[in-house]
Amino acid sequence: MDLGIAGRKAIVCASSKGLGRACAEALAAAGCHVVINGRDTATLTATAEAIRAAGGAATAVAADVSTPEGQQRLVAACPDADILVNNNAGPPPASYTTLDREKILRGVTQNMVTPIELVQALAPGMAERGFGRIVNITSASVLTPLEGLDLSSGARAGLTAFLAGVARQLAPRGVTVNHILPGAFATDRLTGIMRGAAEAAGRDAAAVARERAAAIPVGRFGEPDEFGKLCAFLCSAHAGYITGQNFLIDGGAFRAAF
Template identity: 65%
Template sequence: MDLGLKGRKAIVCASSKGLGKACATALAEAGCDIVVNGRHVETLEATAQELMRAGVSVTAVLADVSTPEGQKALLAACPEPDILVNNNGGPPFRDFRELDRQAILDGVTQNMVTPIELIKAVLDGMAARRFGRIVNITSTSVYKPISGLDLSSGARAGLTSFLAGVARTVAKDNVTINNILPGIFDTDRIRSGIRFGAERAGIEPEKETERRMSAIPAGRFGAPEEFGQACAFLCSAQAGYITGQNLIIDGGAYNSAF
């Protein structure tokens, strides 16, 4: 399927690995020129080289997207993006009682303030050019809270509510804002979590993997490529009538009729 994205310009935040990389890969395969971003130079450069195989222009920006300097670097590399994919690491697993004021503010900055700042920077230009696609990678924890990830859940839920109204103000300009809520995907981060969980439980990682998969109706973890292709579709020319939505991709783990 031709997504109508050849020659479009995309900024994909925190995209040197994991789900961000999957989104960047799918957009590159659809013909987008990509600004890829990460904080570790070797990983970032390796990803940039991979993306270039799609025959598109790839610019690697080594930066922390949560900082004003990092955001300026991204926007300097692509002043007029057609697509913005917001992604960022979340606060670490921690009992909420251990959070002090600064930790809370940092978490809100990472997962709410940062994407809003980037959207503010690009939204009017997208509207003026009559094309824009913004996708925010959040989490199913927005709907299904996970104890210990309360700060991440709260910040991402705040972002979701904040943008619900904003999305409706630019729909007439062919600019869409949507969120993708991932469940468990087979990424380095999840594998690390499995090892940690197995150690705490005193079991083998394979047993912990089986335990987690058994709670998913699909009976498996998601493949990052599946996530990336869903993101690419939301960015496509054909998705202009989809806005202000939360797309859960979790193999059916979130049990709800609505």
């Protein structure tokens, strides 16, 4: 399917690896010029080179998107972005009893304040030009609590609620705002979480991974490429009638009829 976005410009935050990279690759394959971002220069450069080798166009911006300086560098690299994919690392798993004010504020800044600030910076220009696609990568934990991810869940749920009204304000101007809620995907973050859980329980990490995959109805972890293609569709010319929605992609792990 031709997504109708060839020649569009996209900023994809935290996209040197994992789900962010998958989104950048899918958008580049659809003909977008992607501005990718990460803190590790070597990893970021390798990702940009891989996108170019596959025939895509990519600009790499090494920066921490959580900081005002990092956001300024991203926006300066593409001030007239047509597409914004908000993504950022979540706080590490931790009991709510161990979270102090500084940790809570850092988590909320990463997963709520930062994407809001980027929407503020880029959505007005999208509205002026009459086209825009904003996709926020949140988490399945917005819908169902996951022990130890309380801070991440709370910050991402706050972002979802904040942008619910904003999505309706932007809709008449051709700008859509949607959220993708990933479940368990085969990424470095998931591997790290499972390794930590295995160590804490004195168990083999591979066994823990097999058990967790078996608990998902489709019997496996998601592949980042699957996630990226969903993101690209929501950014496409065909998704203009979809806004203010949450798309759960978790292999059926969240058990609900609605």
